[in-house]
Amino acid sequence: MTPPARAQAAIELLDQIVAAAEGGGAAADTLIGRYFATRRYAGSKDRRVVRELVYRAIRRCGERPASGRAALLAVAGDDAELGAAFDGSGHGPAPIAAQERGAEPGLAPAWLLDLLRASGLGQDELPALVDRAPLDLRVNRLRAEPDEIAAQLAGAEAIAALPDALRLPAGTDVAALAGLAEVQDAGSQAVTLASVAQPGQHVVDLCAGGGGKTLALAAMMGSQGAILACDTDRGRLQRLPPRAERAGVTIVETRLLNPGRELEALGEWRDGADCVLIDAPCSGTGTWRRNPEARWRLTPARLERLVATQAHLLAVAAELVRPGGTLVHVVCSLLDAEGRGQVQDFLSAHPGWTADRPKLGFGRPHGLGLRLTPAYDRTDGFFVARLKRPC
The missing domain is CATH 1.10.225 (NK-Lysin)
Known part of the structure; x- marks a missing residue:
């Protein structure tokens, strides 16, 4: 041409x-x-x-x-x-x-720039939202060690505070590492650690999608215990079982949920989960580096629907957490309506619940949680909060 x-x-x-x-x-x-x-x-x-x-x-x-x-x-x-x-x-x-x-x-539509600034994003942090994203891997410790994988990849660098993470030069071919490592942004790896999942626990990944965070949870648990991976999207959820098999993960059960009627399929898990992780559907304002055209897709009406869905999922998750257990709210968004505000509204509606801010080695305190940004953390943008049910 x-x-x-x-x-x-x-x-x-x-x-x-x-x-x-x-x-x-x-x-x-x-x-x-x-x-x-x-x-x-x-x-x-x-x-x-x-x-x-x-x-x-x-x-x-x-x-x-x-x-x-x-x-x-x-x-x-x-x-x-x-x-x-x-x-x-x-x-x-x-x-x-x-x-x-x-x-x-x-950088973005004017109405979104206004919301980002109102959510505490400094002008100096905005350009990084549309920079090119790096290529990060999470090494699956069930089948490999980070040093072993790094030795196979030219230019691989360890990422501080994430023992299983490697950052690679753009364009690195990682197809041969299926099952040994997963492509996963360092920020996504960090917020999953907020679950503090332990071997033998019972954990629900309420919005599992294709299972990136599910597999990370399984590795944290040494593939001991039980993980229920749920989603309302059959196509995405069906991608998880073969990925789990390649990764040597044996503790995951998948379950398709009916939107708006999720609890009907989760009866035996009520009051029984040590941790529920919600990687909630969101605006994706923290992922523009990977999907820059997403800035053109979002509208005020769509944002309003997403906020309502997140509040609903938090209420569902609260029914599943055992007394003394935890609920982790994650959004790849930098808008307060989806992060800081959601947590405040949840705590107002659920007396006795408390926020326990995660310590991740990434992010800065924001409201009752942490916020990760591309400019500060060199990751995708995230908000994460850990909420604890009273005993």
Whole structure:
């Protein structure tokens, strides 16, 4: 592909991504994969260059742009070589008109920036929210040791305060490590430690998804005890059993829940869990480094629905925790409505419960929990709180 053809491909993909963000369609990575699946003529270098152009444009535009062309023009304004690709030749984009302007650069939609600032994010911390994320691994101690895995990977670095974590150079191929290690952001590993899960305990992962935190819990427990991994998404939950088998985990039971009626399927676990972990559905404002187009998907109405879902899940979890047990609330969000505020509301509605702020070696106190940010912790953004039921 010529440089103009690559620019045109990026525009076409950006058009799809903008439309999907507005209409709730597929994620950018999925759309990019589909696009090249039908364009076999594009070599690996072409795919890499086009992908980089697409993500440069997404990161550049805080507000959802009017079109893919407007998004790429925002990048071309600072890149003369890319600007020259708008030459109208062959399969390239039309020349840039005299008065044509690209989308306005920014960090996020204005309403979200206001909420982030109101939630205590300093102006100096905002740019890091859309930086590129590193590649982190969690070594599965049920089957391997961190030193053993690090020796197999050029450039691997240990991450302080996380004994099982390694940070790798971007693009490192880790496919051969299936079962021995899991790709998992250091922040995600850290907040899971807030559960303080121990061998022999009974633990519920209430929003398990594909099971990243479930497997981390199992390793903490030495695969001794019982973990109930739940979710309302059948497709995501079905990915957990084969992952658990590869990881040598034998203590996990999966259970599909009916949204809004979760307790109907959890009767035998009422008052019986040593710990319930809620990795709650959230705005994902802490994961923009990995999913920058998520800034264009969130709306005030969707945020309101997510906050309501989180409050509901906290109430469900409270029914499962045994007297003296703990509930861990996690969101990959930096908005107080989903973190600090949720904890305050929960404690107001559940007399006798108390907050026990985790000590993780990551994050800073925020409300009654901890907040991790990309700028301060070099992780995804998280809020985590540990709540204790009275005996």
